[in-house]
Amino acid sequence: MDETEDNRAPSSRRRLQRLAAHLETLSLPPEAQLIRSYCSKIAVSKSDDYTVLGEYLAGAYKLERDKIFQFFRQNPSLQTPVEIGKDEHRQLAMRQLLALVRKGGIRPLRYLLEEPAKYFAVAEAVGTVDISLGIKLGVQFSLWGGTVMNLGTKRHRDAYFEGIDNIDFPGCFAMTELHHGSNVQGIQTTATFDRLHQEFVINTPNEGATKWWIGNAAVHGKFATVFARLKLSSPNSHIDVDMGVHAFIVPIRHLEDHSVMPGVEIRDCGYKVGLNGVDNGALRFHGVRIPRENLLNRFGDVLENGEYSSDLPTVSKRFAATLGELVGGRVGLAHGSVGVLKTAATIAIRYSLLRQQFGPPNQPEVSILDYQSQQQKLMPMLASAYAFHFSAQYLVKRYGEMKLTQDDEIIADVHALSAGLKSYITSYTAKALSICRESCGGHGYAAVNRFGSLRNDHDIFQTFEGDNTVLLQQVAGDLLKQYKRKFEGGALTVTWTYLRESMSTYLSQTNPVITHRDGEGHLRDPTFQLEAFQYRTAKLLHTAALRLRKHSKQLGSFGAWNRCLNHLLTLAESHIESVILSKFVDAVKSCENAEARVVLKLLCDLYALERIWEDIGTYRNEDYVATNKAKAIHRLVENLCFEIRGVAGKLVDAFGIPDYMLRAPIGLQSGQYSEYVHYIGF
Template identity: 30%
Template structure:
């Protein structure tokens, strides 16, 4: 009989997700108490699973998407990324109307590309999607001819905000766009190299247009940072226009398929129509106009647009961790070392230290994937609503989206950073092979901790918003928190009088209790940070100095905890609502492990605040170890759920058949030049014979 899960039948799942090959991993797969295909539905739908399969089937058979063993040169990396970008962009995997009806399909298509090659996905996103979304969100009807050109790939764009000497401090940007009423033109100008736009993805070699952020100057007044759509290269020749100086920043430690560049403007004239001024700009006479009476509303609405990069970086970081954890789990189930006396060697997965190095990050991958898929869909829907003019609280959504993305982007980036490094080390020497692919994942993810806002600075933006809501915590409305991230403030004053009432391992790792502990922790950190800032101001410090001196151990921790609290709660709600009982039981164990593992990092604060006492911290740690042991038999099947196809994973340690040593043998023996004498062999002989004669 066909098994049904909501509107999805098991036969439909099997059609999209092929059986796994038998091999050394079979022992662990037989121990799983849940169905690994079914588990995908906690973060995917049938339509997103089908779309990813469609994308991967296209890649698998296309000659441009075949892997090579040896590393490419920088120019080759740039070249193959561009060719793949146009090959993908030329395909219609799903009709546009269906994409609008189901925002999750946008996320699924992006995830499918990231699982194969992150540089490809970044190139597509920057060159077409982010470029078009900015024009849709901030442009007017006369800008929409650009959208037709983007759709037909006649032009390609990039997003230029950061300057050489200014990144996160938008107010310090020095590129100017001065309006000349007599000519109805802006003059775009870069005063010196320190004001050059830099780290602009897709600008270095290929972009024909750029979204430029510049200070809008009119009638001697600076109206602040505004956006302009600026032609920078001739689409027919790719040569820069007169008045535009641009170039490539060169090789990076990762993501070298993305051509990050810099650009400078020398009194470059633009028509007035270049301004993306739906949210505010100058009229023909140079007088400033905006549809928002309250300047903060204009700022709030614009924040929703600016948040897009951070929102989607959460998913990018998760994709890197997702691939790394699959590789490390599968390898750990095959690799055998030592064992009890007079017995066979054991898989390293059975060792407690291996479990605690990997399984909390397996749980984190599920937590982040469930959250990020929701977060990206939510942001896409916000963008669609703004474009359609149907959102009556765009400012409120934009402000909370900005605060939440400023907190969870660092949480996801740092979790991926630490998790991938643990995966690399847990795979021992073989994990250091390039063919293992974990090193590439680590290097590529590194950028996520910096671009679209350096993580520590982003946390300040989240904490600033939180500090502003503390004083009105008793009057928070749905308009203030349309996404519910401030629910931890419900009855906050009463909550902060509580102490932890649980005194057994089982109670301390119970998912419901963990969410309550996080609620207390978040409220406590907000209260303590607010009091620290207030005390410093009372002692005579100005607002800037008071906030600056409240970052370490206060505001930074507050923002991290705020982001973790939302992710933990979202994961718990999603797990609890999952209809399949066997999957739900395993998911709740993952909630326990993720929540307890993240909470343990704040142990000192729990004791300092008086919430924990006596041996509750020890019991929490014991709970982490117990859940790890309970999840170890499920780990391979949990990894199978997360795994992309083998040709996307492309790791000798992580293939679905578990034949690690056969894949290593094939890789090292077929690597170009691995078994041949080097061309410079005579130098070896010469210097070997020369050195003794000098002694």
Template identity: 40%
Template sequence: MPPVPAAVDPDTLTSLLDGRWAGLRADIRAEMAAAPYRDPIDLSVEEHRSRVFDQLTALAANDRAGLGFDKAYGGGSDIGGSVVSFEMLGFGDLSLMVKAGVQWGLFGGAVQLLGTAPHHERYLRRIRDLDLLGCFAMTEHGHGSDVQHLRTTATYDPDSGEFVVHTPDRGATKEYIGNAARDGRVAVVFAQLTTQGETRGVHAFVVPIRDDAGAPAPGVTIEDCGPKAGLNGVDNGRLSFDQVRIPREALLNRFGDVAPDGTYSSPIEGDARRFFTMLGTLIRGRVSVGGSAGSATKRALALAVRYAELRRQFATPDGEEVVILDYLGHQRKLLPALATSYALHFAQEELVAALHDITDDAPEQEQRELESRAAGLKVANTWHATAAIQAAREACGGAGYLAENLLPGLKADTDVFTTFEGDNTVLLQLVAKGLLTEYKDAFQNLSPLATVRFAAERVLGAVAERTSARKVVDRLTDGDDREALFDRDWQLKLFEDREQHVLGGVADRLRKAAQDPFGVFNAAQDHVLRAGRVHVDRLVLEAFVRAIARCTDPDAKALLERVCDLYALANIEADRAWFLEHGRLSTGRSKAVIAAVNTLCGELRPHARTLVDAFAIPEQYLAAPMLS
């Protein structure tokens, strides 16, 4: 294992971090650095909303507002670039990122991805230019994650050629809708489509919610959600509809259409399959939220590391006060979190590239895998943001609690990221469900013969797994502890082995689900969630390893190898109970993992400033008084 270099140019790391869209990132940084900026620390809700709208208008004046739209409608046909643009906005006021995401990502994206050419021609250019401000009205008061059972209705009336959109009860009120309370004129409303007396599942409709003067449209009730814990620059509101009539053409009909006489047609057989195909096209928002959470986390860690290199506390015997980043306890607060941010960045970069490159005619399995990866990384990014920003706040003591030092705002604004664009617990179940598809034949056919065959296969698999695990433990037992722990192949094998074991255990427990589907699943839910989480951990580590392989600078590569070690070993340390219980680590080697993490923190401490400077966050976004 080569020694950590004495110094690394942060620009070298920035080049690797910026990756495929390096030019776009550089352009955005330059614009961010040149524009006047001040965090919304002392603004009222209305002042904050007004400022964010002005900033949104400024964004609309450049070419990036429509990057994700087709060139035919004034866009850039650059899906990846549009997601990277939202990610970069995460370095600043997150209300602006969310507002932009609602307008161009959710509202515009729904029109683009669920609509057809007439919708594109009528709306996309206007959406890009802010001539048409809109909302994405999916979540309801009574149904958030369970989108398939939304209660808003859209009933087709063949006599008038119109859909009648209606909110049947309070539980069907559209809740927490960005852009609704103040600025939105139109909403893409998700509702249960009924035609010829038959309900065909959830579809999306373009519904005007305000007239040209800004008053609520006839039959539309708009309420302001009011002040929130964070993101108060976003005008979240509630929408309900009382027999609102819209033309038949308002249906976004890419996946399902209604003829003038009410006949329903769809290129996809089955309401359930059509529903999940429709939702699968709308993952850009989920990917953008994960990336933006990552940017906010990097900002928090940059603030905390800079402060930790300035703040002194307690004296050594020679009387000199110690810089707090020299304390191991402080290093452990910040450096493993910093390593995780690097790991998640590289995994996010691969995800954005996959989203950009996938085609409409890609095999369904490839599309499902992309959706699963997007869900898993959104979970990992946002939960990491919640934990790391809290750690950064604590690491700055009382200074970190002052609004002027930015960390409280980051904490408040990112808190909801764990539950919007998909509740993290539900998303992890989605990840696990995708992983379990390989067992579906055993689940679907529970005849005695199939059950015996399944059990026999699992026994053989368990024997092979135990043999593999024994080899892993033996690798640790033989030779130098440090050498074994820092062996990258061993780290990768341990992550893979954990995933396979957990997933196999879930499959065993769910095999009896046909007898009591809800009861069996509910009893195994903790196991299901762990399967999703350890799968994501493995993907993230592998992405980090691939990124290091792309690094051509030997000093930067050596530093990143250590950062990757810290990510892997801190993850193993956090899950030592599982590794011990399942024979993957001996007690002695488990203690060695703790010592290795301590060693890595000490080795990386001189490079902490380099690692955060490599994020290349414009300086004005780090202008906290505690750093002056």
């Protein structure tokens, strides 16, 4: 059959050829041969044909990442063993952090303040070593250090910067309480100003106000940023006036002998599902006195005479400004979760290329990644890892711009992006970790192959810095505000600009010619993909607004919100997927190496079309995609998975995780089985 005949072959024949190629050595169709030839030349630098793509992913901070990897390679005693108890793990995590800072020359607090992108690159590399170490670094520098630097003023930076940066002042972030987590405005710990002694008195008024899950508190912390309700005496009554939630520096242990401060109670939260290298504790305060200067007073201060001073006129505005400065934690979790996904995908894909199972009669066994079922588990995951990488890079860039400019529009953009991406990426990664474990069969269950620890350690990412469901509701709420603003003639912030046209045309009839187009060129056109994602978001936004208006008349605003909650969560996820795809499309266009760009385009197409297929019911119900087009999308998803399988090993190599950091025997680049059996003593 010549090329012309092959192009005219019935779809059933082409499908059989594709499927047969999964298990037999057949000639690939011409278009597959072309793509495969490109894929085999991702880069031509030396002998590593993933070098160009790897450098494109690593960006400007490859040297910082590799410096951390080399440090742990040169200090094997600091590597976390497979079997380790809670107390030993906690001490090891502290030794690892101290060694990185004091011997390795890493200065995370400086990076966070001066070059945030470098900080997040370092944090991802550190999380590859041990997620517990990554979280401990985040507690010390992003949470404890970040609150002092961002919520305090010059006097706090002068007094605490060096001690935090070199870890002479290990600290905690004491916000969450036993009865209050996501609802920070509901916390009950109090800080009452004593004008006579110029001190704040910190109290835990009841059991529910116990500070809970406080990282660094159980063993290592000497200070805590305590979030409490500021109480000031009223000149006209004996009732204290509640000025809302503020942050205070509270010493919890003596610097000299590490003994617990008077009035402070510390308890150990004990073993957790994961992250047992982090010493989470519970704190109670009984009349603990701190100087007036320990109030972190950037957004509100108490003068010597007991008067309150702030440039922000209301409690709600001060609270919003305070929480706004803490958004870096969400940025870090989104970024770090991508790193976990890269690690898990690398292990699962390398093992799937190595492991052989069954095959045609009287023929050698084939790799399990040659099976379509395995491809459709792992290839969309690989595409998602790349998609998330570029969206997380964009988020970090916007965060850096926010810190530099304090521009209101960028602040709004970062708040929405960080809430949505943190929620979406961490939820996806949590599910992907289980899929990776299952994809590696019984060997995926061995602790040494890391899926168990990765899954357990990462699981809490879905709760850290805001429960994912709550964060998605914030995104939905922001979308509805933008929707209202659009129809009132206001400007949309950057994240939502794509909705301007979509919301104007969502009621128009879909072009029947477009709905039936099913050619590969059309389906792989980023314009079609982006418009499909954005159409779905705009439609969900419009119908959510209508439903909320309808139910508010009978149920009130809270009841209407709850009645439409699942709809709103779907809306938020749809919006975030649109943002992720748009950043992936941008990254493909920006890649200067032609061969690497071809492979990135394959991944981008798979990400887009697999997401469309997963929600094909919505598109069919809206008559946005005709039956023949839906079938063509499904076929193309299968074909793209097959094509990407051919270069999957190179694509995970490009993540740049060396074997001595990956550590899972079945995920190494070579000698996997030898390392595995050596581990148990053969």
